[in-house]
Amino acid sequence: MFRALAIGTLVWVAGCGAAATAQPIVVGSKSFTESYLLGEIMAQLLEARGFAVERRFGFGGTLICFQALTAGEIDVYPEYTGTISEAILKTGAPLARRELVERLAELSLTPLSELGFNNTYAMTVRSATARQLKLRTITDLVNHPELKLGLSHEFRDRADGWPALKRAYGLPQQAAGIEHGLAYQALAEGKIDLTDAYSTDGELLRYPVTVLQDDRGYFPVYRALPLARSDLPTAAAAALDELADRLDDDAMRALNARVVLGQNSFAAVAADFLAAAGLTAGPAVNESGLWPTLSRNIVAHIQLTLIALSLACLAGLTLAVLVYRSEALSRVVLYVAGLLQTIPSIALLALLIPLAGVGQKPAIIALFLYSLLPIVRNAITALITIDPLLRRVAAALGMTQWQQLRHVFFPLALPHVLAGVRIAAVVSIGTATLAAFIGAGGLGEPIVTGLALNDTSLILQGAIPAALLALATELMFEIIERWLIPAHLTAGRATL
Amino acid sequence: MTPIVEFNNIAHRFGTQQVLGGLNLALPRGETTAVVGTSGSGKSTLLGLINGLLYPSEGQMRVFGAPVPYTTLTEFRRRIGYAVQGTGLFPHLSVADNISLMARLTGWSRTATVSRVAELMDLMALEETLASRFPHELSGGQQQRAGICRAVMLKPELLLLDEPFSGVDPLTRADIHARFQELSGRAVSSAVLVTHDMAEAVALASYLVVLQEGQVAQAGRSDLVLAQPANDYVAQLMASARV
Numbered sequence: 001m002f003r004a005l006a007i008g009t010l011v012w013v014a015g016c017g018a019a020a021t022a023q024p025i026v027v028g029s030k031s032f033t034e035s036y037l038l039g040e041i042m043a044q045l046l047e048a049r050g051f052a053v054e055r056r057f058g059f060g061g062t063l064i065c066f067q068a069l070t071a072g073e074i075d076v077y078p079e080y081t082g083t084i085s086e087a088i089l090k091t092g093a094p095l096a097r098r099e100l101v102e103r104l105a106e107l108s109l110t111p112l113s114e115l116g117f118n119n120t121y122a123m124t125v126r127s128a129t130a131r132q133l134k135l136r137t138i139t140d141l142v143n144h145p146e147l148k149l150g151l152s153h154e155f156r157d158r159a160d161g162w163p164a165l166k167r168a169y170g171l172p173q174q175a176a177g178i179e180h181g182l183a184y185q186a187l188a189e190g191k192i193d194l195t196d197a198y199s200t201d202g203e204l205l206r207y208p209v210t211v212l213q214d215d216r217g218y219f220p221v222y223r224a225l226p227l228a229r230s231d232l233p234t235a236a237a238a239a240l241d242e243l244a245d246r247l248d249d250d251a252m253r254a255l256n257a258r259v260v261l262g263q264n265s266f267a268a269v270a271a272d273f274l275a276a277a278g279l280t281a282g283p284a285v286n287e288s289g290l291w292p293t294l295s296r297n298i299v300a301h302i303q304l305t306l307i308a309l310s311l312a313c314l315a316g317l318t319l320a321v322l323v324y325r326s327e328a329l330s331r332v333v334l335y336v337a338g339l340l341q342t343i344p345s346i347a348l349l350a351l352l353i354p355l356a357g358v359g360q361k362p363a364i365i366a367l368f369l370y371s372l373l374p375i376v377r378n379a380i381t382a383l384i385t386i387d388p389l390l391r392r393v394a395a396a397l398g399m400t401q402w403q404q405l406r407h408v409f410f411p412l413a414l415p416h417v418l419a420g421v422r423i424a425a426v427v428s429i430g431t432a433t434l435a436a437f438i439g440a441g442g443l444g445e446p447i448v449t450g451l452a453l454n455d456t457s458l459i460l461q462g463a464i465p466a467a468l469l470a471l472a473t474e475l476m477f478e479i480i481e482r483w484l485i486p487a488h489l490t491a492g493r494a495t496l
Numbered sequence: 497m498t499p500i501v502e503f504n505n506i507a508h509r510f511g512t513q514q515v516l517g518g519l520n521l522a523l524p525r526g527e528t529t530a531v532v533g534t535s536g537s538g539k540s541t542l543l544g545l546i547n548g549l550l551y552p553s554e555g556q557m558r559v560f561g562a563p564v565p566y567t568t569l570t571e572f573r574r575r576i577g578y579a580v581q582g583t584g585l586f587p588h589l590s591v592a593d594n595i596s597l598m599a600r601l602t603g604w605s606r607t608a609t610v611s612r613v614a615e616l617m618d619l620m621a622l623e624e625t626l627a628s629r630f631p632h633e634l635s636g637g638q639q640q641r642a643g644i645c646r647a648v649m650l651k652p653e654l655l656l657l658d659e660p661f662s663g664v665d666p667l668t669r670a671d672i673h674a675r676f677q678e679l680s681g682r683a684v685s686s687a688v689l690v691t692h693d694m695a696e697a698v699a700l701a702s703y704l705v706v707l708q709e710g711q712v713a714q715a716g717r718s719d720l721v722l723a724q725p726a727n728d729y730v731a732q733l734m735a736s737a738r739v
Contacts, residue, residue, distance in 0.1 A: 393584035396547055396656075397598050397646075398573035407597060411588045488632055489588055 024052035025236055028074035030065050031058040031437065032180060032452045033256050034119065034200060034224075038078035040270040042226055042240055048280040049239040058448040059358065060437025061154060062087050064350060068358040068439060070107060075232050076240065080119060080222035084111070086160040094220045105230065112226040112237055113244035117200055117252040120219045121155065122211040123165075124197040126187060130210040137215035138169050141194070145172035150192030152180035160220065162196075168218045181454045184209070200249055202256030203454075224252075246277050260453060290461070293446075298465055301442035304360060304435060305428040308367030313421060315368070316375030321405060324383040334380065337373040345370070345431050349438050363435035363442075370431055371424035378420025382413030415485050422477040429470045433462060443469070498561040500525040500654055500686040501546055506555035508541055515541045516710045519555070523703065528680055528687040530701030530718075532694060532733060537707040539690040543656050546688065547576045560653065574602060577647035581659035583639045585631035585646070592617075592627035595645045602650065616645040620675050637668035641675060648679065655680075655687040661696060673699060694737035698722065706730050 025046055029039030036057050043053045056074050059065040066088050068074045085095045089103050100111055123138050125147075130136070133144055141147065155161040156177050165171065173194075178186060183195040184203040197204060197211065204211065224247075226240045247255070258269045274280040323329040343351075345366065352362035386409055394404040410417075436444025443462040450458030481490060499522035506519040516538045523529045531539050544550035545557055548569045557564045565572050585594050592613055599609045617627065620641040631639055640660055647655060661672050677700065680687055691697050697704060697718075704721045706713040706729075714726035725731035 389580065389582060389584045390586060392549060393578065393580060394586075396549060396573060396576075396578035396580075398570050398576075398650075399598070399601065400570050403601055407601070408586055412586075486588055486630060488630060 024054040025076070025232070026054045026056055026074045028059055028065055028068055028077035028439065029055075029057040030062065030077070031060055031448045032198075033202065033259055034198065034252065035078055036266050036449065036452065037255060037259060037270060038115070038224060038226075040266040041243070041273060042076065042078065044267070044270050044274055045243065045279060046236060046239055048274070049235070051233075051236055051239070056359070056439045058436055058445060058452070059439050060346065060448070061350075064353060064358060064438055067353045069109065069227065069229060071353075071357040072229065073358045073439065076112075076226050076228040076236075078115075078224055079111075079227035080224055081111075081114070082120065082160075082220035082222035084227065086220065087158055090159075104227075108230045110228050110230045110232070110237070112228055113241045115224045115226075115243050115252075116245040116247045117249045118221050118223050119198045119200040119249075119252065120214075120222045121161075122197045122199040122201075122204075123194060123214075124187065124204070124209045124211050125194050126190070127208040127210045129193055130212075135210070135212060137213040138165075138171075138218070139215050140212070141171055141173070142169065147173055147193040148191075149173045149175040149194050150178035150183055150186055151175045151196050152183065153177045154180075155196040165218060168216060179451055181451045185454060200252040200256060202253060202258070202260040204253065205257045206261050242279055246279075263455075294461065294465065297441065297443050297445055297462070298469070300440075301429070301432055301444075301466070301469065304363055304432045304440060304442050305367060305425065308364045308432075309371055309421070309425055309428055311364070312368045312371035312375055312424060316372050316420075317379055317417070319372075320376050320379035320383060324380045327384075330380050330384070334373075334377055337376050340369045341373045345434050346437060349434060353438060358438045358440075360435075360440045362438055363432065363440035366435070367428045367432055371428055374420040374423040374427070375417070376420075378416045378423075379413060382416030383409055386412050412489075415481070415490055418477065418481055418484070422474070425473050425477070426470050429466060429473060433466055436462075497525050499523055499558075500560065501688065502558040503542075503545070504556045504558065506545065506552045506557065508538075508545060508550060509553045514710060516545075519712060521705060521712060521715055523686070523688060523705075526685045527703055528689060528701045529703040529705060530697035531688065531690045531705045531707060532692070532697045533707035533713070534733075535692060536709075538710045539692075539707055540658055542705075542707070543658050543688060543690050546654075547573050547578060547656060574598065574650055575653050577650070577652035577655040579640075579643045579647035579655070579657050579660040581662055583631070583643035583660070585639055585643055587631055590628050590630055591622070591634065591642050594631065594642060595649055597646070598650055612649060613645070616648065617642075619679055620645050621671070635668075637664045637672060640664060641672060644672075644676065644679070653685065657687060657689040659691055660689075661691070662693070669696075676700060694733055698737045706733060 027039050027043045027046070029035040039055065039057050043055050046053050056068070059068060062083055065077055069077060081100065082094060084100060084104070085091045085093070089095070095103065104111055123141070125135055133140070135141065151162055156175050162175050176192075178192065178195065183192070183197070184207050186192045187195050187209060188207050199211065226243070228237060228240070255269055255273055258264050259266060271280070319333055323333050348366045348369065349362060352365055356362040356365055390408060390412070394408045399407065432442050433444035433447055435442055436448040443466045445462065446458050447462035450456065450462065501521070501523040503519040503521040506516060507514065508516040519542070531542055533539055541550060545552055546559060548564050548566060551566065560575065586597070589597065595613050595616065596609045599612065613627070614624070617624065622638060622641055622645070626634060626638060631642070634642065643660060647657075661669050664672070673696065689697070689701060702718055703716070704718045705715045706721065708729050714721055714730045721730065722734050722737070725734050
C-alpha cells in the first residue's frame, strides 16, 4: 500500500509538472452535440492558425462550464447570448450586445463575434401526436394536461426555462427530468409526449417530430458565440472571429445531423466545415484512433482513483488510529463520513467547483471524500473489535503504543482494513466516471459524449473499460490479501 | 532482603464496586507466590496492579523495591514476564515470532534472539518444527508452553502468571507443571501465580496468598497455611489441595 501511495504521489507530481510547462489554449464545451462540435471547430481553427490547443470538452452544465472559464481552467467555450443573460448574469431580460460586452468585461470575459445562428428552445412533440391533437403552437398545449413532459434537467430548472414558460402560457402539465441525449428516443418510443429541444438539433431531421410554434414569442434569442477570457491572446481571438456569421440555423442543424445521424466524428465534421468555409486549406483531421483515446482515458481514470484512494488511505487510517479509543469521537467521525456519502456525487462535484475549480482537483477531492467512509469505518470497527486479551497482553509485554499498533493491532485489523480499501477502490472507479462532467477526463469522457450523442457504442467505450478496471481491482486486492494476510485470518472475511 | 512486590494498604474499585480493599502484602523475592481464592475474590485484579495494567484507588504499590513508575511503564513492564489464561498468543505471528517479538523490539541481536528462542522451546519441550507454525496449529498445552516461553524471553526479574495452566487436560497439566518448575529453577527467580486450583498452588508455590471477597484471608509460607488455616474458608480451600 505504501508503494502504491508513493507511485500515486509521483504520478500526481509528474502530472502537475507537465501541466505547468506547456501553455496551450484550453477550449471547453458543454456536454451536448452542438457544444462539442463548436468546441471542436474552434479548436481546429486555432490549431490551423498555429496555436497549441488542449480540449476539455463535456462539462456538465452551463454553470460548471462558466465556473471553469472564470477560474481559468479553460480559455474559451461556445456559449449562447440568451444563456449568458438569463442563466449566468441573471439579468431577467435579454441584453443588447453592448451591455453584454460591458457586463462580461467586469468578469474579465469577452464575447467574441456571433457565429450566426439562433439556437433557441423548441417545444417538440411527435408528429403523429401533433396531427391527432391538432397541435401547432405552444398555446395549443393548454387543453392537453394529460401530455407527459420529459424535459432536460437544465431547462426544467432554470428560471427562464420551464417554470416561466408554464406561467407565460398557463400550461397545466407537470414536468419530469430526462437526459437531453435520450429525450428524442423516449419521445419516438412514446415514453414521453413532449420535450424541449434546441432549434438546431440534428435529431429534428431524424425523428418524425414537430416543433411547436412559440406563438407568444416567449423564448429569448440564443445566438452562439465563443465566450473567452479577456486574457485570451489577441491573435487567438482574431482567429475565432473568422467564424463570424459563418453558420446559419440550417447549416448548424445539418452539421449536428451529420454527427448524430451520419455517425461522423466531431473532428471529421468540424474539419469538413472549416475546409468548406475556406477557413482551412483542407480536411487535415488529426483524429486520434480508438486505442490512443482509450488508453489515455484509462490512464487518466486510474490516476484519478489512485491519487484519491491513496490520500483516503492515509487520512482514513490516521483518523481511525487517532479516534478509535474514544467511542464518542469514533461516532462523530463515522457520522460525518456517512453524511458525506449521502451527498449525490454529481452534486458534490458541482459544490466543489467554487472551492477547487474544475478538472482533476475537485474530482480527486470528491473521490477522496467518498472513499473515506468505507476505509475509516472498517478500520475503526477492526480496531475496536480486537480481542481485549490480546490488547492486555500487548501492553503487559512492555510494547509502546506505537509498537502495539504496528505489530499487533494493525496486522490484526488488516483483513478488515483491506476490505474497506477494496470497497472504496471499486466504488471510486465507478464514481470517477462522473468526474468527466467537471472536465476531469477519464473513462467518463466517452460516456458523457455518448450520452450527448445517444451513441451506445461510445458509452460502452467508457463503461466496459470501467467495469473491467473494477474487476481487475477486485482481482488485485484478492492477490494482495493472499500475499499480506495469513490464510487462517481471512477465514471470516466477508465476500462481496 | 526487600520483598519483590509490596502492597501498602491497597484498595481497588471498578466504579462503585470495591474489588480489593485494605491489602497489605509483601511477596518474597526469589520464590513463587500463589494467589488463590474462589472466583470473584480479586485474584486477577491483584496481578494487574503489579504490572500497572490497573491503577490502585488507594494505597501504594512497590515493585522491585520502588514505587510502580506509572509514567515509564514500558521499560518497567519489560522487566516483568506475563503469561495468561488462553495464552494470548498473537494469531498473526508464528510461534517463534510470538516468543521473540519483544526481543526484536528491544534490539536484541539476531543470534542472541535465535539461541534464546531455541533454548526456551527446548526447556518447555516444544519441538523445533513448531517454531514456524501459527498458534492455532498447536495443541492447547503447546500453546500455553509457548505463552510461557514468550513471558520469560527477556529474562524477567519477575514473572506474572494468570491461570496459565487452566483449560488443559490433567496429564498435559502435570507435564507443564514439571516444565515450569524446571524453568523457575533456571530462568526466573520470582513469580506470582494466580490460580483457582489449590493443588497446583501448593505444588508450585512456596508462598501462598489466600483472597476472600477482596481481602487477604491469610498470607504466608505454603506449609504454614496448609498446617494452620486462619479460618474455615482457608481450611476448606486447603482441604481441596489434598485431594
